[in-house]
Amino acid sequence: MREPCVSAKSNRLQKITTMEKNEQPIRKTFQNSILAWIDERLPIISIMQREYINYPTPRNVNYFWSFGAIATVMLLVMITTGLVLAMQYTSHTAMAFSSVQRIMRDVNYGWLLRTIHMNGASMFFLAVYIHIYRGMYYGSYKKPRELIWILGVMILLLMMATAFTGYVLPWGQMSYWAATVITNLFSAVPLIGEHIVSFLWGGFSVDNPTLNRFFVLHFLLPFVILGVVLLHVAALHVTGSNNPDGVDVKSKRDTLPFHPYITSKDSLAMLVFAIIYAAIVFYAPNFLNHPDNAIPANPLSTPEHIVPEWYFLPFYAVLRAIPNKLLGVLGLFGGVAILFFLPFLDRSKVRSCRYRPIYRWFLWAFVIDVVFLGWLGGRPAEEPYILWARLGTLYYFGFFLLLVPLVSLFERPSPLPASISEPVLKTADRPRVS
C-alpha cells in the first residue's frame, strides 16, 4: 500500500525515530553513498575512523611510542618479502642451499628481497626489544593493561620460533647446527626428552623431514603472529595508550586525535628507522651474518664456534652460565617466560619510571645487564666469561624475582602530575585553565 505523499526529509526523520524506538545504534553515515552503503552493513569504515583517525592518544607520548607501529610495519615487510621468497625456495636438504644461492644470483631482485628479509628479522627484533623496554620503563604492563603485555610476550615467543625456523632454511652450517642445538634443548626434559627430540626431528637427526616441517612452520607462524598482534592492538584500544607520565587520561585536553598528530609522528620515526634499515641492506647486508653459514650443512662436522643470532644471545649466555643441563634449559626459557609475570611481580601503583626514583636505576642496570649478557653470549664458553655470565644471570632473575617486588613495596614515588596536560598548560595558556 502506498503512503500519502511525504517529503523525503520527513521520511528520513521518521526512519530515525523508528530506529531510536528500537534502540538500534544510529551509525555515523558518510557523504559518499557507496561508503555509507557498506558501512551500514559492515561498519568497518567507521571502526577504522574511530580507531585510527579519531582515537584519542595522550598528547605527551614520545618517540618510544612509535616502535609498536614500526614493529607492525616490519611484520608486514617480512610477510610480503617472505611470501615471494617462499615461491623460489626449495625445502629439501639436497636443494635448499643452492635454491638460496639461486635466489641471490638468478631471481629478479632476489638479492634485494632476501637481504631485506634476512636483515628484517634483526630490525624487527630491534624494534620489538625497544618496544618492550618502553613498556617496562613507563609501566605500560600495569593495570589495566596486563593482558596487552601478556599478548605481547606471546608475540615475542612466536617471533623467536619464527626467527629460529627461518634461520634453518638456508641449510648452511650455522643453520644445521642451530637446528641441532636448539632441538636438543628438549632432550633435557626428564624421562621423555629423547622421544620429544626425535618427534621434533621426525627422525634420528636433523634431516629432510625436519627441514620440511620447519619451512611449513616458518610460513605459518607469521600469520599466527599477525592474529595475536590484532588482539594486542584490540586490547590496547580498549584501555587506550599509556604515556610517559603514566597517569590516566582525565579529560579531552589530555589527548590528541591519532590522525594527523600521531600518524605524522610515527611516519617520521619510521622514516628514520627505514634509513638505518636501508643502510644495512645496501651497505652491510652480511654484517649480522655468520660466515660459516656460507658453507653447506655438514652433519659430520660442527663449526668450532657456534653462536645464535644477536637477538638470542642474552638467553644463550644464561644457558651456558648454568652448569646443569636441565637447569640451563629452564633458565633459557625462564628468561623469556618470566616476562609474563612482570605485571603481577610489580606491586607499585605508579607506572612511569619518571616518578620512581629507585626502581628507575635498577631498571637501567637491568638493560645494561641484558646487553652485557648479549655480549657474553657471543664469547667462547670459557673463563672469565662463564663467571661473568653467572653474575649477569643472577642479576637478571634477581631483578624480576627480588628487586621488582621489593622495590615496589618500599619505594616512595615522587609526586605525580594531576593530569597529562597540567605540566604543559601551566606554562602555555594558563588563563584557560581557570
Added chain:
Amino acid sequence: MNETSSSRGNTHIGGRERREFLGLLVGATGAVGAVAFTWPIVDSLNPAKDVLSLASIDVNISELQEGQSITVKWRGKPVFIRYRTQLEIKKAEDANWQKFRDPQSDTERVKKAKYIVVIGICTHLGCVPLGQKNITQRGEYGGWFCPCHGSYYDESGRVRKGPAPLNLTVPPYEFLDERTMRIG
C-alpha cells in the same frame, strides 16, 4: 596548534599554500617509495636468469634420417622436428592451401624443405598431438593428430580438420651448420 597554523601555515610559495605543497611532496615521495618497494616483489615473479638462460637450445640433427622425427624440449614445451620424405614435401607444397582455415604455404613454414619444425602443442587447448613415434597415429592428413578433441594437421603442421583454430606454431630457429639447429 592554532597559533602555528595561523602564523606559519598560510605562508605562500608560488601562490600555493605551504601546507598543501608539503602534503603533495610527502605524498609523491611516498608513492615513489611504494612503487620502488613493490616493483622488486612483482618482478621477482618474472622468469629468473637461470630460466632465461635456457631460452634457446642447440639440437644436433646429423643423426636424423629421412622419414624420422625427433621431439626436443624447448622452454618446457615439446618441439617436433621431422625430416620429411620427398613424397611428404610434395604433398605439403601441392596442397590447395588458400582454402585452409589458417592459410599458409609450405614454403612460408620451413627454412629447408626437408625439415619441418613446429611446437608440438595443439592450438585448440594445448594437448600434445600424436604421430611423432608411431606413424600410424598421424591421422588422415599425414602430419599429426590430436586425440584430445580430434584436430588433424598435415605434413606442414597446418590444421586441416577439427576444432583447432590455427596451424601448429613454428618456433624461431636457425641452422648453425649442417649438423646443428638452434631453437629460440
